[in-house]
Amino acid sequence: MAERMSDKTVRSRLRDALNEPSDTDIGEPRARRRTPEMLLGLLLVVGGALGGVVVFQRSNDRTVVVGTARELQRGTVLTRADVIAVEVGALPEGAATPAGNAGVLLGQRLLVDLPAGVPISPQVVVPDELLGPSEALIPVALERGAVPSGLGRGDAVRVVISFPNQGIDAPPPQVLGDVVEVFDITNSDDFDDSIAVTLRANADIAVDLARAERVQLLKVTNR
Known part of the structure; x- marks a missing residue:
C-alpha cells in the first residue's frame, strides 16, 4: 500500500513538473515585457531633449x-x-x-x-492725401454736447446746423452736404464748455457754419 501511494505521489509530481514552466520559460516573458518600457523611456528622454532644442531656437528668433x-x-x-x-x-x-x-x-x-x-x-x-481743389480746413467751436463721445482725428462725421434762437419760426435742423473728416480736435479742460474741431470739408459749408446758431456733429461709423 505504501509503495502504491509512493508511485502515485511520484506520478503526480511528474505530471505537475511537466505542466509547470521551467525557470527559463518564466524569465523570458518578463524580459519581453520590460523591453517596450525601456524603449518608451528612451524615446521620452530623446524627445524631451529635442523639444528643448526647438524651444531654445525659437526663443532666439528676434x-x-x-x-x-x-x-x-x-x-x-x-x-x-x-x-x-x-x-x-x-x-x-x-x-x-x-x-x-x-x-x-x-x-x-x-x-x-x-x-x-x-x-x-x-x-x-x-x-495722408493733400487737400482737393475745393476743400478747406474749417475750424469750429462746438458745445460739448454737440460732439460725439470718443471723437478723434480722422473720424468721419456729418454736420447738422440749427437755429434754436428763432423760436417757432426757426427752420428745421439741416444736414450739410456730404460726409466730412475731422482733421483735428482739441479737448479743453473740464471747466470749459467748448471743444475746438477742425473739419476737412468742401469750402462751401464754411458759409453755412458761419450763419448757424448751433452746430452739431454726428459720427459716421460705416463709411
Whole structure:
C-alpha cells in the first residue's frame, strides 16, 4: 500500500513538473515585457531633449521692426520723431513693418490709437492725401454736447446746423452736404464748455457754419 501511494505521489509530481514552466520559460516573458518600457523611456528622454532644442531656437528668433516713439493718437501723420526701432520676437506676417522699410510709414496717417513702444503694422496707416481743389480746413467751436463721445482725428462725421434762437419760426435742423473728416480736435479742460474741431470739408459749408446758431456733429461709423 505504501509503495502504491509512493508511485502515485511520484506520478503526480511528474505530471505537475511537466505542466509547470521551467525557470527559463518564466524569465523570458518578463524580459519581453520590460523591453517596450525601456524603449518608451528612451524615446521620452530623446524627445524631451529635442523639444528643448526647438524651444531654445525659437526663443532666439528676434527681429527689428518700426515702433512708436511715444503714445500716438489716430489721425497722426507719422514723422521721423514718431518712430523708433523696436526688437520683437516672431510675429505673424504683416503684423509689423521691418526697420529697413521705415520710410514707407513716414507721411502716413494712423487709423487707430497706439501706445508707446509697440510695432506699427502697415494695416493701421493710410496715405495722408493733400487737400482737393475745393476743400478747406474749417475750424469750429462746438458745445460739448454737440460732439460725439470718443471723437478723434480722422473720424468721419456729418454736420447738422440749427437755429434754436428763432423760436417757432426757426427752420428745421439741416444736414450739410456730404460726409466730412475731422482733421483735428482739441479737448479743453473740464471747466470749459467748448471743444475746438477742425473739419476737412468742401469750402462751401464754411458759409453755412458761419450763419448757424448751433452746430452739431454726428459720427459716421460705416463709411
